Amino acid sequence: MKTREFLQEAKDLNKKYNFFITINEKAEDGIPISVKDNICTKGLKTTAGSRILENYEPVFDATVIEKAKKSKYVVVGKTGMDEFGFGSFSTNCAYEIPKNPLDNTRSCGGSSGGGAGYTYASKLSNSSIGESTGGSISCPAAFCSVVGITPTYGLVSRYGLIDYANSLDKIGTFGKSVKDAVKLLNVISGYDEKDSTSIKKGKENYEKYLGKDIKKFKVGVIKEFSNGEGINLEVEKDFWDGVKKLESNGVKCKEVSFKLSDLVLPVYYVIAMCEASTNLAKYCGIRYGMTKELKGTFNEYFSSVRESYFGKEAKRRILLGTFMRMAGYRDAYYIKALKLRSLITQEYKKLFKEFDVLLTPTMPILPPKFSEIEKLNPVENYMCDILTTGPNLSGLPMISVPVKKNRAVGMHFIADHLQENKIISIGDYYERVR
Amino acid sequence: MKELDNAKIGLEIHIQLKTSSKLFCGCSTKSGKPNTEVCEICLGMPGSKPVVNRKAVEFAVKLGLALNCTIQKENFFSRKVYGYPDMSKNFQITQYEFPLCANGNVRFKNKVIRIRRIHIEEDPASIQYPKTISDSDYCLIDYNRAGVPLCEIVTEPDLTSAEEAKEFLEYLISIIDYLDIYDSKNFTIRVDANVSLPGTKRAEIKNITGFRAVEKAIGFEIIRQKGKLRRNEEFKQETMHFDAISNKVIPLREKEFEEDYGYIFDPDLPKLLIEENLIKKIKNEIPELPGEKIKRLIKEYNLSEDIASVLVSEKEICDLFEESIKKAEKELVIRLTTGILKKVLNYNGIKLRESKLTKENFIELLKLIEKNELTVRMADLLLRKLIFSKKNTRELVKELKFTKINDMDKIVEKVLGKNKEAVEDYKKGNSKALHFLIGQVLKEAKEKADAKLIERKILEKI
Numbered sequence A: 001m002k003t004r005e006f007l008q009e010a011k012d013l014n015k016k017y018n019f020f021i022t023i024n025e026k027a028e029d030g031i032p033i034s035v036k037d038n039i040c041t042k043g044l045k046t047t048a049g050s051r052i053l054e055n056y057e058p059v060f061d062a063t064v065i066e067k068a069k070k071s072k073y074v075v076v077g078k079t080g081m082d083e084f085g086f087g088s089f090s091t092n093c094a095y096e097i098p099k100n101p102l103d104n105t106r107s108c109g110g111s112s113g114g115g116a117g118y119t120y121a122s123k124l125s126n127s128s129i130g131e132s133t134g135g136s137i138s139c140p141a142a143f144c145s146v147v148g149i150t151p152t153y154g155l156v157s158r159y160g161l162i163d164y165a166n167s168l169d170k171i172g173t174f175g176k177s178v179k180d181a182v183k184l185l186n187v188i189s190g191y192d193e194k195d196s197t198s199i200k201k202g203k204e205n206y207e208k209y210l211g212k213d214i215k216k217f218k219v220g221v222i223k224e225f226s227n228g229e230g231i232n233l234e235v236e237k238d239f240w241d242g243v244k245k246l247e248s249n250g251v252k253c254k255e256v257s258f259k260l261s262d263l264v265l266p267v268y269y270v271i272a273m274c275e276a277s278t279n280l281a282k283y284c285g286i287r288y289g290m291t292k293e294l295k296g297t298f299n300e301y302f303s304s305v306r307e308s309y310f311g312k313e314a315k316r317r318i319l320l321g322t323f324m325r326m327a328g329y330r331d332a333y334y335i336k337a338l339k340l341r342s343l344i345t346q347e348y349k350k351l352f353k354e355f356d357v358l359l360t361p362t363m364p365i366l367p368p369k370f371s372e373i374e375k376l377n378p379v380e381n382y383m384c385d386i387l388t389t390g391p392n393l394s395g396l397p398m399i400s401v402p403v404k405k406n407r408a409v410g411m412h413f414i415a416d417h418l419q420e421n422k423i424i425s426i427g428d429y430y431e432r433v434r
Numbered sequence B: 001m002k003e004l005d006n007a008k009i010g011l012e013i014h015i016q017l018k019t020s021s022k023l024f025c026g027c028s029t030k031s032g033k034p035n036t037e038v039c040e041i042c043l044g045m046p047g048s049k050p051v052v053n054r055k056a057v058e059f060a061v062k063l064g065l066a067l068n069c070t071i072q073k074e075n076f077f078s079r080k081v082y083g084y085p086d087m088s089k090n091f092q093i094t095q096y097e098f099p100l101c102a103n104g105n106v107r108f109k110n111k112v113i114r115i116r117r118i119h120i121e122e123d124p125a126s127i128q129y130p131k132t133i134s135d136s137d138y139c140l141i142d143y144n145r146a147g148v149p150l151c152e153i154v155t156e157p158d159l160t161s162a163e164e165a166k167e168f169l170e171y172l173i174s175i176i177d178y179l180d181i182y183d184s185k186n187f188t189i190r191v192d193a194n195v196s197l198p199g200t201k202r203a204e205i206k207n208i209t210g211f212r213a214v215e216k217a218i219g220f221e222i223i224r225q226k227g228k229l230r231r232n233e234e235f236k237q238e239t240m241h242f243d244a245i246s247n248k249v250i251p252l253r254e255k256e257f258e259e260d261y262g263y264i265f266d267p268d269l270p271k272l273l274i275e276e277n278l279i280k281k282i283k284n285e286i287p288e289l290p291g292e293k294i295k296r297l298i299k300e301y302n303l304s305e306d307i308a309s310v311l312v313s314e315k316e317i318c319d320l321f322e323e324s325i326k327k328a329e330k331e332l333v334i335r336l337t338t339g340i341l342k343k344v345l346n347y348n349g350i351k352l353r354e355s356k357l358t359k360e361n362f363i364e365l366l367k368l369i370e371k372n373e374l375t376v377r378m379a380d381l382l383l384r385k386l387i388f389s390k391k392n393t394r395e396l397v398k399e400l401k402f403t404k405i406n407d408m409d410k411i412v413e414k415v416l417g418k419n420k421e422a423v424e425d426y427k428k429g430n431s432k433a434l435h436f437l438i439g440q441v442l443k444e445a446k447e448k449a450d451a452k453l454i455e456r457k458i459l460e461k462i
Helices: A004-019 A062-071 A113-121 A136-141 A179-188 A233-248 A265-284 A298-311 A312-324 A333-352 A371-373 A378-381 A389-391 A420-433 B054-066 B160-181 B211-230 B276-285 B290-299 B305-312 B315-324 B330-348 B360-371 B374-387 B393-400 B406-420 B421-426 B431-444 B450-462
Strands: A020-023 A029-037 A073-079 A105-109 A127-131 A147-150 A169-173 A218-222 A252-255 A357-361 A398-403 A408-412 B006-017 B078-081 B090-096 B101-108 B110-122 B126-128 B140-142 B149-155 B190-196 B203-209 B237-244 B248-253
Touching: A004 A020, A004 A029, A004 A113, A004 B190, A020 A113, A020 B248, A029 A113, A029 B090, A073 A113, A073 A389, A073 B393, A105 A371, A113 A127, A113 A136, A113 A169, A113 B190, A127 A179, A127 B078, A127 B190, A136 A147, A136 A398, A136 A408, A136 B374, A147 B006, A147 B374, A147 B421, A179 A420, A218 A312, A218 A333, A218 B290, A233 A252, A233 A420, A252 B078, A252 B149, A265 A378, A265 B110, A333 A357, A333 A389, A357 A420, A357 B431, A371 B374, A378 B305, A398 A420, A408 A420, A420 B054, A420 B406, B054 B101, B054 B110, B090 B110, B090 B406, B101 B160, B101 B203, B110 B360, B160 B211, B160 B305, B160 B315, B190 B211, B190 B315, B203 B211, B211 B248, B290 B450, B305 B315, B305 B330, B315 B360, B330 B360, B330 B374, B374 B393, B406 B421
Parallel strands: A029 A073, A029 A127, A218 A252, A218 A357, B203 B237
Antiparallel strands: A020 A073, A127 A169, A147 A169, A147 A398, A357 A408, A398 A408, B006 B149, B006 B190, B078 B090, B101 B110, B110 B149, B126 B140, B190 B203, B237 B248
16 A cells, blocks of 8 residues: 555544544555554654653564564554553543544543544554553444454563553554454464563464354353443443344353452552552653753652653552552552452453353443543543453453444453454454344 | 670672673673663663563572572562662562572571572662762763672671671672672672661661671771760661771661562563472582581591681682692692682782683692792792793793702802801801801892792701
């Protein structure tokens, strides 16, 4: 594909929707993909949505970028996101806030908002590289009515991913269809010795799981996450219509209870914030990123750089995360959350003995209007992640598939570790029968 | 010194492990031009991730086994979070709850010094100040050192005096030397010492470098605490700095508690497993250590404990001793290894392993002495050359034109014949006359002879 065409389209779309923080003017010919702005691209500005990295050009490519380049992909641009991934609506972005291509008064979700929106709106690019910590691929995929795959933790190298919470961060893909998302996953997945948490495992061709008959699959629909309070009525109706579609095609779906459902969100936020507060320590205006006039002691200088260039949500998470790992609180929050995290994973493992796939709606709400988001307090904001944080905490593979074409509600299929085959097969099957 | 014996002293000793690359990246540990041995990982660039250097882990396990520690099978790394300009990530990757090695002990003299823990961690960058810390307007940071593997050894407070602390440290370093895991060339050991007396609160003296300084710093700290006790002053937990130039121990800040670093497990580094097989393999690689060696030497060669200790303090000298004693007479070998060789090396400030002296040359030297072709005095002069020379002993003997002992008789006879008066004077009891005669022989031999030997020869002939 010719460079000029997709660059022109990206610029035009950007005027309307602010999908990109940076458009890659140096892009050569190739298959155009967009990349979340927290993934390092050599010589191409990478801000992670933060002012503190406004002028930052990485000196190296992330492993996923190296792999994509080798497969003839080119980076159209770096997509808008919540600062360091801190948010569910991409409204915590220090730059222009991306808008939902289905309705530009609404959020395209977050934190990988720009990439999902662009994948929906572009006629020239079919897939995008996103990243999820607590649901940052599934959420915008649902809100922008595209497919989002969050693979098993460790399947895709994180080398070159700017850390939010390293034990939770996963790079994944968006696609206009399941097939599009799978094709890109094929390219970027695989063991990488530069990421110590990368899984040692031979390369797999995920395309072979497309077009499968999955009638033998047993699907567990998690009760607590699919009914009643906290779930928007329209979402609930759409979701259960989707479940009926599966059942009428012969797939066995059974309601099942997830016992630790009320613990998932607090455990996620404690761990994510503790890790984030250490990851953000390095941004202090010395070696890279924004600087200020050198004045005072180094402590005064660090503080003044950080005060000026971190956004409000980043500061909140640094303060909360630091607090929760300090003496006297560490055992009550951080250590306890680590213990609960393994209990939550055990709970999933139990369910996977009975079910091939677990199913919930992706988001409990429809994409909110920007005016509505302004009114949310932080806790209400965090509550929106209730459905996605569980599988993210346990590093499980998941896929969000639009309940219907052009509808901003997602069917969220979750499988056991390294069973990408199952989420791909059922996602693809659902796409065909919906 | 006896009155100091009630002190409780614990040491935290940092050594640099002798790996060719850094602890979490592939950069070299050799120091080059500032900021040349760096990459995105040791500079803490966004997106970079650490990968553990297995060699460093194995070295630390080796040390742990040598110090009778329990080896932690499942290891985690932690982030110790604090901001400082020498910290590329503003956290240091270290170990916290679960150190690699714990609960060890070292037999030292007639005591057992307990080892609380041994863990590995990365070194921060080095900071250079143009003037003193407080007078400098700016500082320069060299990240070459950032990420270099360090090993921290923490003892229980089982030491009781400054002198004992210094001697223990020397002994510990000799053990580490034997294990061949320590980079002594590029790194001076850094020690933090915790010192308290009955009735005082513990003070930590940070960053003392070198053995002598450790003894001094602890000594001054004990004196300082005693003074406070005498003046009935209140004690608080303190962190001190030892200034080696002014010989002063200066308070730095009130002691921060360890936990305030807000440790979390480093989520980029998964559980590191140390398998039983690896432990076995490393155990087999541990050579005979100083403690056992001293015992064996005493038994095998019938040596005194002092001699054995001197030999063992440097592994290579001990090896040389054991090789030589097969070929030469024991007393001579002892005199040359523990006495002359050690003195010559110390004078030049090098270790035997850094010198050019070969086993063959040393044994040749011993043989020449035994054949009466060289005196011990000449051997001393020769060793000064041999430690820096590629030439062999015989070549150097020729070059130095030593007067052969066989030629000496002729010279002595000649001098005695020329100076009959002096001979008579000596016989009458004038000892100065003997010195005159020795001087004359030396002059004749162009100084290349041994005065003691000449004296013997003269006395034989008078």
